[in-house]
Amino acid sequence: MPMKVVTPPRRAVLAGAAILIAAPSAPVMSAAEADPLNAWNEGRAKREITVFVGRVTTPGTQDYVAPAGRIAVFGRRPILAFGNSDGDLQMLQWSAGGSGPRFLGLVHHTDAEREFAYDRQSPFGRLDDALDEADRRGWVVVDMARDWKTVFPAARPEGR
Template sequence: MSTRGGTFSRRGLLAAAAAVPILAGPPWVSAARSQDDPLPSWNDGAPKRAILDFVGRVSHGSGRDFVVPAERVAVFDNDGTLWAEQPIYFQIAFALDRVKALAPEHPEWKDTQPFKGIIEGDPKAVAASGERGLLQVMAATHAGMTTEAFNGIVADWLKTARHPRFGRPYDSLVYQPMLELLAYLRASGFKTFIVSGGGVEFMRVFAERTYGVPPEQVVGSSGATKFEMRPDGMPVLVKEPKVEFIDDGPGKPSGINRFIGRRPILAFGNSDGDHQMLQWTAAGAGPRFLGLVHHTDAEREFAYDRQSHVGRLDKALDEAERRGWTVVDMQRDWNAVFPPAPRSAR
């Protein structure tokens, strides 16, 4: 993993995170919709009109662009597209917190990097350890656990962990406009999938409660597990510190082909890690919709693109402008970013 400039590369972080099945159970966040306006958190502008036009064309049988429901496949990245991703991917925040929680049981970590840097709150020391160090963290804190035990630990973490800037639970920092879009697509006969570099086990639990996307419609990076029969006769799956599949960059089209089996007609992302997914979607025959969320709102969320160490948007933005893909300017095109804060976070 590259650590130029003291930051983790996205691919390196995802490679390490792939071995971690983070599971979350946030409360359902409903997508507020009205009969007249299915996308009330979207300002009236080119992106909203493009979405409404596209969905109308492909879902009405009288037009030449009609697409049968079985082929109305829509895919969405998760980090930075459906929920926030700054200042670090939320899955990584969990892993780092696990080191701190387990530190009393491992006094040797006080003198061993990257554990020492994590315990002391030294991000430069953590970044300097590179991919090997992050994989070491994942292995030390997660390997050997059953999936059920790990799920419980993450669920407990989500009850108390708070975002460093917003002071809200991580699983409440989903984008209200995207919740509305997901609901609108499903109401229009689409099947919505998440295709993300994040850990698939992580997303498969919170995705249904948060986005209405069931586990079988989530594609993500995966780590190896092994089947074991315990002495009491209970079969379990145990996490191993090995990466099985990286669903990022060029891995996304491969993941779509492997786990979905249909080329999407709509794809939404926010970074260069989604570039190939959008290219793959655009290359199909018939009507296509390609969208990018551009983080331009430093006041309500974050503003970043080409130089960001998390969610870098550079080459994909250039191609979007060149090919006329829909670029959603968060500051201009959304009148709300997050749903109202839960009571516990107010």
């Protein structure tokens, strides 16, 4: 029997952002077009991600990044980075350095009903110093309970 793979929320965020960021010269999407983050509630986090992606993928804008510059390469600072614990803080700090457009975000696991909840006092996955740094630097904090309509997508029928 094939193993069912469940995509963790952090990967869902990164995958959605990667799809947006990797799209070659994608224009800013209108409300009438398909929503690439349809599992998200409307709010600051979703808005800031889509605005950033629009800026870096629209030719002629000051922050435009050519498709080759949107691909993750070891040793190159990413233009979009997410973390979800204090263990990711140094990666986020390093990613924030350098010139050019940058988007830094944290996924705050606040939804114990649909996943796990952990933050400042958690014995695992602690998110304390990174939350403070995000507040100081203006990084986007994605609150799972508030910002996501769907945490885990519905299971697909076998063979699809």
